[in-house]
Amino acid sequence: MKQEAIPLPDDAAMAVERLERLVQREREGRLQAEAIAERGLRELYESQVRLALLQRITDCANRSNDFSEAIGEVLKEICEHMNWAFGTAYRVEGGGAAVSCDAWYTAEPAKLFPLVEATRDRTFPRGEGLPGRVLRDGHPHWIDETELAAHACRRIAAACCGVRSACGFPVLIGDEIVCVLEFFSHTSMLDKDAILLTVTQAATQLARVIERERARATLLHDALHDAMTGLPNRTLLDERSRAAFERLPESREGLAVLVIDLDGFKAINDKYGHHAGDIVLIETARRFDSVITARMGGRRRGDQASWRATLARVGGDEFVVVLDALPDPAIAMDLSGALIDALKAPILVADEYVNVGLSIGIAHSGTSYCSVEQLRQDADLAMYEAKSGGHGGVVTFSESLGNERRNRMALESELRDAIREKQFTLYYQPIFALGKAGANTGKLRGFEALIRWNHPDRGLVEPGRFIPAAEAGGLIVFIGDWVLRQACNAMARLHAEMTAQGLDPGELPYISINIAPQQFLQPTFSSHVQRVLLETGVPPELVRLEVTEGVAIIDPDQTRQVLEQVRSWGVKTSLDDFGTGYSSLSYLQNLPFDTLKIDRSFIASMDDPKSRKIIRAILDLASNLNLSVVAEGIETMEQGASLREMGCEYGQGYHLGRPLDEASAFALVWPEGTASAA
Structure with a gap:
């Protein structure tokens, strides 16, 4: 006999129902917890895999200073991690186009051959193709299967290789795009957030490689190039x-x-x-x-x-x-x-x-x-x-030039020794007043200081044989300063002796000193002259500085300033070799000279009517400008007589008196040593 179910009281039924709901909720909670745990484990695993990838990429970047070495390994790691079919890279220089650097990776080279060949040696201007769009916009771009089939410039090659999607990413240094990474896949790229996170972090490591590569290239360039002009050093x-x-x-x-x-x-x-x-x-x-x-x-x-x-x-x-x-x-x-x-x-x-x-x-x-x-x-x-x-x-x-130049360099070396060992000496050539027409004698008015080199092997060397080398080697400044001081010292001694003997101060001879252009144009020249005058005690009015027209050509303003300064102390100035250089009346008008010296070349050719006319013109010009005139190189009695008749005031030359050592020259100032003039 079948037993009938005994209905539960209402309270008991409700209790059972509650228990069943609790069990259901517990089951659902357990399933949800298991799902969360499984998802967390999966995310943790994926994160660990991604971190391992980035660690490998970072290690690669850290051990490489060469982009071409690092990029191949980076493309391989990303493609294998993402299960992508093909990856490649483009360098961007100076904000221009994206140029393939022939760096690529695929696990199936034979299958992807058409796409690889369509990509190698390609250049994408800004806005053209996937790399050009990334370059233009400065952010990643994605192409799905539809767009790839319809518009991509390599769509035929992509279709042959079974490619369904692609993406491109910029590699940035600051705001500058220095590289574009491009990837192709056989499947759709769905998880864009994960892709973006992975590839952008890899791109950051590549940017570090490019930065070091640039820094190394800059250091190498700076080490081999002139910083100012950019030319090779x-x-x-x-x-x-x-x-x-x-x-x-x-x-x-x-x-x-x-x-x-x-x-x-x-x-x-x-x-x-x-x-x-x-x-x-x-x-x-x-x-x-x-x-x-x-x-x-x-x-x-x-x-x-x-x-x-x-x-x-x-x-x-x-x-x-x-x-x-x-x-x-x-x-x-x-x-x-x-x-x-x-x-x-x-x-x-x-x-x-x-x-x-x-x-x-x-x-x-x-x-x-x-x-x-x-x-x-x-x-x-x-x-x-x-x-x-x-x-x-x-x-x-040429060989002859080489011999000549080497001899000159050897001479410069000897001159340096001569300066150091004080092998120079001064000779003095007398300067006479030529006197009135018909007279045979003139009065000694001064001396020109002329340097000689007392060479230990070659004896007394004339200035013409070593002064050009001294000028070319920059030694003339030292030699010129020595001449200035020695001449002023010698003349101060002579003047002191003449004054002690009771001679008329008006009879004291002056000293004429040649000043080289390099010496004259020294910024400290005028202060050096003043110091020499003070230290030697020579009367400034009995010192005459001779400069050539070349000085005025180089810097007329400085020449005028220096001449005015030394003349303010009483020093006289002479324009040497007048008529042989860049003779211009503007120099005589603007520069404060006291004397003109007619060059010996005009005196030597006085038989030529042209030379006589030039001498005549110089004398007339000097008279109009209130300048005295000294004729150099008087070698014969006839030359002296002609110059005297033309009104030339002063002269010097072998006929009147040869250059002499100090004792012999200064003996001429005493009455018993009076010399003859033409």
Whole structure:
């Protein structure tokens, strides 16, 4: 007999129902907790995998300073992590286009070959293709299957490879896009947040590699280039020069070195300051580079015999050009002419236009050279020979020039020893009043101090044999200062002795001292003269400084200022060798001279009517300007007589009196030593 269920009381039924709901909620909570735990574990695993990926990418970035080494490994890691079919990269330089750097990765090269080939060597301008869009907008871009099939520039290659989606990411240094990463996948890219997080962090590590690569390139560039002009410096020039010399054929022909020095650069620095000098150097380098680039651009492309050029600034105002693989030596001379022409147009400096000239020395390689350093030295010698002419130009080295220049350098070395060992002595040539017409005698008025070199082996050396070398080597300043002090000392002794003997002060002779342009233009010249006057005690009015017209040409303003200053102390001034240089009446009008000295070349050719007319004109000019005149180089009685008849006041020369040592010359001032005049 079937037993019937006994209905529960209402309270019991409700209790059971509550228990069932609790069990259900507990079951659902347990399932939810298990799902959360599973998702957390999955996210933790994915995070650990991503962190491991980024750690590998970071390690790769840390051990590499070369982008080309790091990018391949980074593309491989990302593609394998994301299970993407193909990854590649593009470099961006100067904000221009995205250029393929031929760095790519795919696990299936054969299958992805069409897409790889369609991507290699590609350049994407801003806005074109996926890399161009990333470059234009500065943020990641995604392309799905529809857009890839309809618009992508590589859609045919992508379709052949079964690619369904693509993405591109910028690699940034600050706000600058330096690289674009591009990836393709066989499936749709759905989890964009995870992709974005992973790839952007990898891109940050790549940016660090590029930053170090740039810093290294900058350091290397700075070490090998001149900071002011950007040209190669001496270090890079030496490296390229030696490599070029080693490439020479057995004949050692085909290499030329041009050493270039700017004419007048120091005057620009002195007048306008070093900032102006920097402007001149930068503009000069720009013009030189433009000329050389244009000349090299005219070569036939692919011609193995085409010449190469390296333009460098090696210091100061000196540039060097090394020409390599020259098919014709005449190219060096033609290029030199073009460089000179390039500087004919003035350069704007401090709101004024200044002109700069060039002195260029050329040396060509040959079997006599064992190193490129020897070639450079000979080009340097040729440059100094060009510069010694006074007006720049181009000189090609020759063996005779080398011998001459080396002899001059040896002479300069000996002169330095002579200065140090005090081997110089002064001779004094008397200057006489020529007297009135018909008279045979004149009065001794002064002396010109003339230097001699008491050489330990060659004996007494005339100034004409060593003064040019002293001027070229910059030693004339030291020699000139020594002459000034010695002459003033000697004359102070003579004056003291004459005064002690009770002679008329009006009979005291003056001393005439030659001042070299380099000496005169020293900023401290006038203060040096004043110091010598005070220390020696010589009467300033009996000191006469002789300068040439070349001084006025170099800097008329400074010349006038110095002359006025020394004349304010009583010192007299003479314009030496008048008529042989840049003679201009403006100098006589604007510069405070007391005396003109007629050059000996006019006196020697007095038989020529033209020379007599020039002398006559000089005497008339001096008379009108209230200047005294001294004629140099009077060698005969007839010359002296003619000058006296023409009204020349003073004269000197071998006929009147040869240069003498101090004792012999000063003996002429005493009555028993009175000399004869023409």
